[in-house]
Amino acid sequence: MMRHSDILTIGELAARTGVPVSALRYYEQRGLIRSLRSAGKHRRFLRSDIRRVSFVRIAQSLGLSIEDVLGALARLPDARTPTAADWRRISTDIAALIDARIAELTRTRDRLDGCIGCGCLSLKHCALYNPDDRMGALGPGPRLVMEV
Ligand code: FES
Incomplete structure (x- = not known):
């Protein structure tokens, strides 16, 4: 009841x-x-x-x-x-x-680790470097950082 x-x-x-x-x-x-x-x-x-x-x-x-x-x-x-x-x-x-x-989150943190506050987009070591937007051909989203 x-x-x-x-x-x-x-x-x-x-x-x-x-x-x-x-x-x-x-x-x-x-x-x-x-x-x-x-x-x-x-x-x-x-x-x-x-x-x-x-x-x-x-x-x-x-x-x-x-x-x-x-x-x-x-x-x-x-x-x-x-x-x-x-x-x-x-x-x-x-x-x-x-x-x-x-x-x-751990993967994302590790990939962004060197980039936070950097902004160099270094050809040699930047995880965000994406010349000619090559990642765009693979689909939408922040593919270098997240599994999308
Ligand atoms: S922006 Fe500098 S290492 Fe990624």
């Missing part, structure tokens, strides 16, 4: 998570959270959505994409409050994504 205190307004969810109401609406629009509707058609959220929103915030702060977060959250049950085992399962998925992100 659900208690009244288990149901939050969007303002209460915003206050508790530190995520603005507009962002919560966006999360809902993207399918990251789902609201219930009150008799007056106002959005209502389960208290367990605090953890869900917090998970989204953490994942975003780590640079994970909305798609990555959606993929992980898709493994949580819709019809009931997620259990510790449910969260453990998706934390394993997210750990792999975090490892991949760390590897990408």
Whole structure:
């Protein structure tokens, strides 16, 4: 049986998570959270959505994409409050994504290491040197620095 205190307004969810109401609406629009509707058609959220929103915030702060977060959250049950085992399962998925992100950031840092504040674009040793935009033929994006 659900208690009244288990149901939050969007303002209460915003206050508790530190995520603005507009962002919560966006999360809902993207399918990251789902609201219930009150008799007056106002959005209502389960208290367990605090953890869900917090998970989204953490994942975003780590640079994970909305798609990555959606993929992980898709493994949580819709019809009931997620259990510790449910969260453990998706934390394993997210750990792999975090490892991949760390590897990408480390690679990017290493490639940019000598260039930050330099600007020389040295023919001999600059990782950003791209004569005649040869990298453009390989496709869009910062290909010398990031795996795109
Ligand atoms: S800009 Fe100087 S080494 Fe890349």
